[in-house]
Amino acid sequence: MKAAIYFMSIILGAQAATLNAAPRPQGAVSIRTYNYAALPAATLSESRAEAAHIFRQAGIVLEWVECRVPGSIDGAACTEPLLVGRDLMLRLVDRVPTAGARVVALGESMLDREQRGGVLMTVDVFPVRAIAERASAAVSILLGRAIAHEIGHLLLASPEHPRLGLMRALWSHDELRGAKPAYWGFSSREAAQMRETLRQLTRRAD
Ligand SMILES: [Zn+2]
Numbered sequence: 638m639k640a641a642i643y644f645m646s647i648i649l650g651a652q653a654a655t656l657n658a659a660p661r662p663q664g665a666v667s668i669r670t671y672n673y674a675a676l677p678a679a680t681l682s683e684s685r686a687e688a689a690h691i692f693r694q695a696g697i698v699l700e701w702v703e704c705r706v707p708g709s710i711d712g713a714a715c716t717e718p719l720l721v722g723r724d725l726m727l728r729l730v731d732r733v734p735t736a737g738a739r740v741v742a743l744g745e746s747m748l749d750r751e752q753r754g755g756v757l758m759t760v761d762v763f764p765v766r767a768i769a770e771r772a773s774a775a776v777s778i779l780l781g782r783a784i785a786h787e788i789g790h791l792l793l794a795s796p797e798h799p800r801l802g803l804m805r806a807l808w809s810h811d812e813l814r815g816a817k818p819a820y821w822g823f824s825s826r827e828a829a830q831m832r833e834t835l836r837q838l839t840r841r842a843d
Contacts, residue, residue: 664832664835664836665697665698665700665723666692666698666700666725666788666835667701667723667724667725668699668700668702668727668784668788669715669724669725669726669727670702670703670704670729671704671706672712673728673729673730674729674730674731674762675731676729676762679777680776680777681777683775683777683778683781684778684780687780690781691821692788694822694823694828695827696828696832699788702715719756723839725756725788727759727760728759729759730759730760730762731763732761734763741764741767741768742761742764743761743764743768743783743786744761744784744786746759746791748796754792754794754834755790755791756791758784759787760783760787762780772810772813773810773814774810774814779813782808789804789831792831792834793831793834794834799824801824802819802820802821802824802827803820803821808820
């Protein structure tokens with residue numbers, strides 16, 4: 638049976654981020670993380686490792702920056718301008734879902750039609766925890782996959798969900814328990830497209 642897990646992507650109008658011209662190694666993306674969910678450091682670190690592993694298979698290095706959230710003294714101020722497609726922002730939130738909702742969104746990405754990309758994604762830890770428990774899967778692994786899925790939307794500049802692979806819309810409990818690369822990785826076409834996007838952005842920034 639398919640679990641009622643659904644990833645939702647929202648297309649919004651121009652929310653232009655400030656551009657800067659700092660060069661970075663090709664195939665690397667920096668993720669500024671805002672841990673509003675107060676997720677324990679160990680869980681966060683395991684989730685990052687899972688997302689980084691998925692992207693390494695696609696030839697892309699993920700770098701992580703811990704950004705300070707209100708009420709916390711940890712993390713950097715993260716005030717430097719963002720480079721579209723190279724610096725991404727991840728908000729981890731912990732929201733109690735609306736009662737009676739049949740599909741649960743684990744995350745969302747804000748894509749900009751004109752920029753053909755976006756910088757902001759949100760992943761909700763509340764349903765991630767609930768689903769991981771029901772599927773007897775590790776919270777950190779599911780969270781890492783959810784983060785990788787949202788980064789995928791931003792780098793592919795697409796709200797689409799193909800039938801197979803990490804970018805599919807529905808994740809069953811059986812699939813969640815397993816580690817089949819076919820379920821939790823990008824297709825070679827998606828990987829090539831993301832690397833090409835990063836190459837073009839690097840060229841534009843230089
Ligand atoms: Zn999605």
